[in-house]
Amino acid sequence: MRYLFKKKEFGILAVIILMSVVLTMLNNVFIRPDNLIDVAKGNVVLCIMALGMLPVLISGGIDLSVSSTIAMCAVVGGKLLVNNGSNLFMMIAVCMLSGAGIGLFNGIVIAKMKIPPIVATLGTMSIVLGAVLFYTNGDWITNLPKWFGEFGMIKVLGLPVQVLFLIAAGAITWFLLKFTLIGRGVYAIGGNAVSAQRVGYNIEKIQICIYVYSGAMAGLASVMHTSIVQQVDPNTFTGMELNVIVAVVIGGASTMGGVGTVLGTYLGVALMAILKNGLVLAKVPTFWQKIVMGSIIVFAVSFDVINRKREQAKLERVDVEE
């Protein structure tokens, strides 16, 4: 039992429970099932992108281009539906493949040319977003076929279909990270890249796979987003990558790499979602919401770092430690 308490995710869970209790006292609309399901549905896109970002952060890298990738996949998917009226599987496949393509470009630039991930994905973000906006001229795609609208509204056992996709994506990510060689390689690279290479992991191959996965998840998230809002606006995705990174980091991953779990990512997204929903329900003015979000991010990450430092200080160290 004490082992369970020490886990980092337990801290986040405790904060979530505390926040939920406070919010329910302030406005008991919060705890109603339909509100909770709405919050879940509204954050599916963020969560799927966070699941794609998780391996990237674990490996010590970063992917700033997810916002442009999801924009591109949404436009590609939208055009496909409007012009060719294909079926659901085709759309998901095309979107995920185009996302994976961008990820492949990222992976090759980062792995083969040794360009730091932050710079490479920054460049990719500009290129892809510029291409998308140039191609669409900022126009929205609104005349999606009716069957897609019905798909977006399907509920299975009361849960929206998007939430089911989220659960599936989380299960796949968890399986890949825990039970496959590539997944363990991600943690190895994040811990110490040189040691991982000595042990025998193919760093370049694993890095390419990580970024392809991130791109593919962005593609899946674009399908979910389009199914929720039933239109494609290339401009709404700007700035999303920072929200994704915050959610994953609050969920326990570190920008230095080496740590992170799917459960933590779920909890991190849940915390941000409950916070945002709570601020609205507690009738906090819009301008204050940003102040609260910003302060919470700063204090949440500092709290985490202080805890970790305190734990490390408890261990006896004789020689120099980083």
Place this chain on the structure above:
Amino acid sequence: MLKKMKAKHANELILLVILVFVIILMGMLSPTRFFTWGNLATIAFQMPEFGLLAIGMMAVIITGGINLSITQVATLSGIASAFLLSGDFAAQNPVLGIIVSIAVGLIVSVFTGLFNGFFVAYVGVAAMLVTLGSMTLFEGIGLNMTKGGSIAGFPSAFSFIGNESILGIPVPMLIYLMMIVISYFMLERSNWGVKVYLTGCNEVATRFSGINTKRTLLKVYVFSSVLASIAGLVLISRYNSAKVDYGSSYMMQSVAAVVLGGTSINGGYGTVAGTVIAVAIIQVVSTGLNLFGLNRYLIDIIIGVVLIGVLAIRFFNKKWETAQLLKISQSDTKQSQCR
């Protein structure tokens, strides 16, 4: 001596060549409109705010961090100044009012720098996360002060800073040149500057060498914020109003400029000259292509391609150099980025 200078500043010389090439290229694309005083004035008025933010970002990147909140610091200190400028005190005593509001803007930026620096240096949180949080925080404070709108109604003397010229050189450009010289001396020719580079290269070794890395880092973030506030000052003077969104695109562009200028993203290396030339390259490309009539989205693509392209060229160049030096085999030991 020339050979020594060439070897030490090879990077900056290459960037200078690229700048000249780009100027000629842009001139060829729209010969009648590029090489005019009007166009030169446009560039000279627009480049300073971008350049100041880039130098501020560079100082932080040298220490191995990043300052995502830099544009929000610029707008927040601009908004703080604007508050005073649009009030009655400034309307009645314009000169004193302007001086006081500039001081207030600078003080606000110092506080934001201390906030960022405290969490990065003394608590030890990753710079990206702190500045991401503080970016949202400062945006919220700014939104709270402006209620989402813009603050206008400055004394007419204030627009002198952003729009007038002294002896033919635009005032923003003079401020920019002055700050370039000051930053150069502070970062590359002073005790504190040496400490900054050392901290970025290897923080643990520097700490064990007796240098107070925490205080150095704190000062770096304050330096970055002060530069941002000067950029904010130029911004609000040019727009003659203050709003939260002004200059928000400059954040990613300044990171691009810093990296293009040769600064290592892991820290420990970077020159003011390199960043300044890279800022000029991006500005010339952006303005030149704009004049040529190219769609602004294509301009974004080109800048992204230029960024990745230059870095790729640097990588292949370094690989070729290393292969030349170690003719036996390619070693895969970790090589330090700091030179």
